[in-house]
Amino acid sequence: MILILSYDEWDSESEHVSRWLRKLNGDFIRLNANDFIDQSGRFTYTFDNSNAEFVLNGKAINFEEITTVWLRRWGNPSSVFSDQLGGRNQNTLNTFLDREWETLTQYLFYLLRDKKWITPPAALTDNKLISLVQAEMSGLQIPQFTVTNSKDRMQKFASKSKSVTKVLSNFQYVMLEDEVASVFTEELDTMRIRELPEYFYPSLIQERIDKRYEVRVFCLGGDFYATAVVPTGQNSEVDIKKAIKKEGISNRYMPYRLPLELEFQLRDFLNHTGYDTCSIDLMRTTDGTYYFIEVNPIGKFMFYSQCCNYNLEKLVAEYLLIEDGQRNQAKID
Amino acid sequence: MDKETKRKLTEIQEVLPIVFRFMTVEKLTEVADIANDEQFSRSTSINTGFIIRTSPSRPIFNEHEEVSHTN
Numbered sequence A: 001m002i003l004i005l006s007y008d009e010w011d012s013e014s015e016h017v018s019r020w021l022r023k024l025n026g027d028f029i030r031l032n033a034n035d036f037i038d039q040s041g042r043f044t045y046t047f048d049n050s051n052a053e054f055v056l057n058g059k060a061i062n063f064e065e066i067t068t069v070w071l072r073r074w075g076n077p078s079s080v081f082s083d084q085l086g087g088r089n090q091n092t093l094n095t096f097l098d099r100e101w102e103t104l105t106q107y108l109f110y111l112l113r114d115k116k117w118i119t120p121p122a123a124l125t126d127n128k129l130i131s132l133v134q135a136e137m138s139g140l141q142i143p144q145f146t147v148t149n150s151k152d153r154m155q156k157f158a159s160k161s162k163s164v165t166k167v168l169s170n171f172q173y174v175m176l177e178d179e180v181a182s183v184f185t186e187e188l189d190t191m192r193i194r195e196l197p198e199y200f201y202p203s204l205i206q207e208r209i210d211k212r213y214e215v216r217v218f219c220l221g222g223d224f225y226a227t228a229v230v231p232t233g234q235n236s237e238v239d240i241k242k243a244i245k246k247e248g249i250s251n252r253y254m255p256y257r258l259p260l261e262l263e264f265q266l267r268d269f270l271n272h273t274g275y276d277t278c279s280i281d282l283m284r285t286t287d288g289t290y291y292f293i294e295v296n297p298i299g300k301f302m303f304y305s306q307c308c309n310y311n312l313e314k315l316v317a318e319y320l321l322i323e324d325g326q327r328n329q330a331k332i333d
Numbered sequence B: 001m002d003k004e005t006k007r008k009l010t011e012i013q014e015v016l017p018i019v020f021r022f023m024t025v026e027k028l029t030e031v032a033d034i035a036n037d038e039q040f041s042r043s044t045s046i047n048t049g050f051i052i053r054t055s056p057s058r059p060i061f062n063e064h065e066e067v068s069h070t071n
Helices: A012-023 A033-037 A079-085 A090-111 A121-125 A128-137 A151-160 A190-194 A260-273 A302-307 A312-323 B003-015 B018-022 B028-036
Strands: A002-006 A028-032 A043-047 A052-056 A059-062 A068-071 A116-118 A145-150 A163-166 A179-182 A199-207 A211-220 A223-233 A249-256 A277-285 A290-296 B024-027
Touching: A002 A012, A012 A028, A012 A302, A012 A312, A028 A033, A028 A052, A033 A043, A043 A090, A068 A121, A068 A312, A116 A312, A128 A145, A128 A260, A128 A290, A145 A151, A151 A190, A151 A199, A163 B018, A199 B018, A211 A260, A211 A290, A211 A302, A211 A312, A223 A302, A249 A302, A260 A277, A260 A290, A302 A312, B003 B018
Parallel strands: A002 A028, A002 A068, A068 A116
Antiparallel strands: A043 A052, A052 A059, A145 A199, A163 A199, A179 B024, A211 A223, A211 A277, A223 A249, A277 A290
């Protein structure tokens, strides 16, 4: 049996893969992080010192029945409680709930440690900087970068090449009353650096790549499904996501064939990270060089699946069934 | 955004990584539009039906092909 661990918000990928698993008569269950704090009785569980069991809609599922785990998304849903508490103790309670959730998660993953993992638990804490270094070790070209808290250091870096700045990890948005504030990759020119204080919170500065276009690659079991994202019109945005909603500028999305040497380097990189599936961002410069920008082990892929008609959700479902031994390649084909 | 919210946001921006100084602020309605899109729906696993694709695959983009910068 396949166990899909997911989240109930912002993850249409799990839903689409689940639909195909049902169509293909796959033996699977999907549990969202939110289910683990559900108090309706629809889902209960016991994690003993030697055994574990889920009970979903009255049906018991022993962990021995689970053979493959796809860790699609995960996160702490406990904030739904702490948000209601407010007041001066909210930070204390949030920290406590984070630790409780982390301990529960670690033990759940420990109980499942002998299963076949599609996306290992380490993917949840993937470090972008370490990934860049690992990519370079696999022969991939990467943008030069530095992390600093000093304006002087930042100026020295920026004097060598055009630069951008972005978050070290991931950031979604801040909800204001009738607005939303988002953070994208931003150009960092000398004017912007001049206006900074002498010292600041640790920040990433990275060489700006003069791209001809970007390539988004979905990786699945050693195969690559690439999409070229080609800017059109007067689109000079550093971050392609910013172009989506601006009038008069846009991106073209097309299926893309990677050069064999690049595929070889990417496979080497994936062997080191242990990711069966992930999304990789590349840039191609005007002189034809490919740059590795970042890897996202739990990246969204439905948009590119539909743009390029790759049907990735079906391919992922088939891959899960094959890895779990429920189907063989010949039968799927 | 009212003045007080803007003041608070500026205060926060100054203590965060520098990229936060260049935050993009948009009207919430645009986000609501995305949230209503099926792609971003709050999906739970118990639905039926699946998407049937009948359109042919597009040609593979050739890396040596000259890129058109217009639609």
